[in-house]
Amino acid sequence: MEIFQKKQRLPVLLRLFTSTLYLSAFTFGGGYVIVTLLKNTFVDKYHWISEEEMLDLTAIAQSAPGAVAVNGAAAVGCRIAGIPGVLASVLGAVIPPMAILSLVSLCYTVFCSNPWISAALNGMKAGVGAVITSVVWDMSSRIVRSKDPANTLILILSFCLCWFGGVNVICIILAAAAFGVLRSLHAKKGGSAA
Amino acid sequence: MICLSLFLSFLQIGLFSFGGGYAAMPLIQEQVVTLHGWLSMETFADLVTISEMTPGPIAVNAATFVGTQTAGFAGAVAATLGCVLPSCLFVTLLAFIYTRCRSLPILQQTLASLRPAVVSMIAKAGLTILISAFFLDGTASLIRENISVRMIVWFAAALFLLRKKKWNPILVMALCGICEAAFCAV
Incomplete structure (x- = not known):
């Protein structure tokens, strides 16, 4: 199932580990931030997986229990290098928060009340928002240009449901998947009738 | 012994927190504050603040914080291992199925x-x-x-x-x- 040959494995694992280590140190603001950063690295920079695969793996990350950031790293690691890949990328994703928390827990009152730190973290929100906006722009314009109006409709409808309707993320993912199953069954029926 | 109970507590947190981040918070509070008394409610509130200010998922942050406070570095490792283990197993399984069957x-x-x-x-x-x-x-x-x-x-x-x-x-x-x-x- 691995994308790479055996002899290429070690450098790939090493790169997987260092990439998730580096990205995980900057995933402020929730699990989806690391998904956009993983996309930037493994889709746009290394071309190890396609954008569609990245979205599928994100759905997997969301459907499994646990933190989306860890799950996303594990899913990408598994797709790229199998079980050793899972270990490399999860280790990379977990070490930065562990190291930072260990340091901060020693002196957390100083850390929490420092105005410079809170200003920098606040400013980073604007940057994180811009990174996500940019990725969402690329992904949604691809969906709209794919000339399948149903997919554009799912995009708009699922956003409205979770933003305005407050519908649970897992319900939306399951509903979209169910729609896909029905659609493919319908297409098959239409195909055999014709 | 404390490491084992840290591991088991965070295993449950990892297993039952669907949808990440804020969904995990009440689970963590129940295990860490209510059931085991590893943290006081005030320290838990500090932990939430710290988690918002530092990178990484709140469950991993909480595991490291609680582990360090109760049993040092070994505790941090045990708790973190517990909270990422269910994720790894589930995701690996799903990713294998995905890789095998996605051409259907x-x-x-x-x-x-x-x-x-x-x-x-x-x-x-x-x-x-x-x-x-x-x-x-x-x-x-x-x-x-x-x-x-x-x-x-x-x-x-x-x-x-x-x-x-x-x-x-x-x-x-x-x-x-x-x-x-x-x-x-x-």
């Missing part, structure tokens, strides 16, 4: 319908962050005093650097933080 036509169609929904989940996460960045009280009420113009400027500059100049996203994020900190210092 029915799964292709299902995934094609799933992708737009995933994009809108990412969009929701982005919009949530932007609202908390642009509006001082965190709610999107359009009163002049509530809108942080400076943050909108950082956002626009960051978007320009990302899309037109193709800058590294992490560099852009760090730069936004430095700009805001420098502005507060002046």
Whole structure:
């Protein structure tokens, strides 16, 4: 199932580990931030997986229990290098928060009340928002240009449901998947009738 | 012994927190404060603040924090291992199934319908962050005093650097933080 040959494995694992280590140190603001950063690295920079695969793996990350950031790293690691890949990328994703928390827990009152730190973290929100906006722009314009109006409709409808309707993320993912199953069954029926 | 109970507690947190982040918070509170008394309610509130200020998922942050406080480094490792183990197993299983079966036509169609929904989940996460960045009280009420113009400027500059100049996203994020900190210092 691995994308790479055996002899290429070690450098790939090493790169997987260092990439998730580096990205995980900057995933402020929730699990989806690391998904956009993983996309930037493994889709746009290394071309190890396609954008569609990245979205599928994100759905997997969301459907499994646990933190989306860890799950996303594990899913990408598994797709790229199998079980050793899972270990490399999860280790990379977990070490930065562990190291930072260990340091901060020693002196957390100083850390929490420092105005410079809170200003920098606040400013980073604007940057994180811009990174996500940019990725969402690329992904949604691809969906709209794919000339399948149903997919554009799912995009708009699922956003409205979770933003305005407050519908649970897992319900939306399951509903979209169910729609896909029905659609493919319908297409098959239409195909055999014709 | 304490390491084993840390491991088991965080195993449950990892196993039952669907949907990440804030869904995990009540579970962590129950295990850490109510059931085992490893942290007081005040320290737990501090932990939530710290988690919001540091990178990484709250469950991993909590595991490290609680582990360190109760049993040192070994405790941190035991607790973190517990909270990521269920994720790894589930995700690996799903990813294997995905890799094996994704060429099946029915799964292709299902995934094609799933992708737009995933994009809108990412969009929701982005919009949530932007609202908390642009509006001082965190709610999107359009009163002049509530809108942080400076943050909108950082956002626009960051978007320009990302899309037109193709800058590294992490560099852009760090730069936004430095700009805001420098502005507060002046």
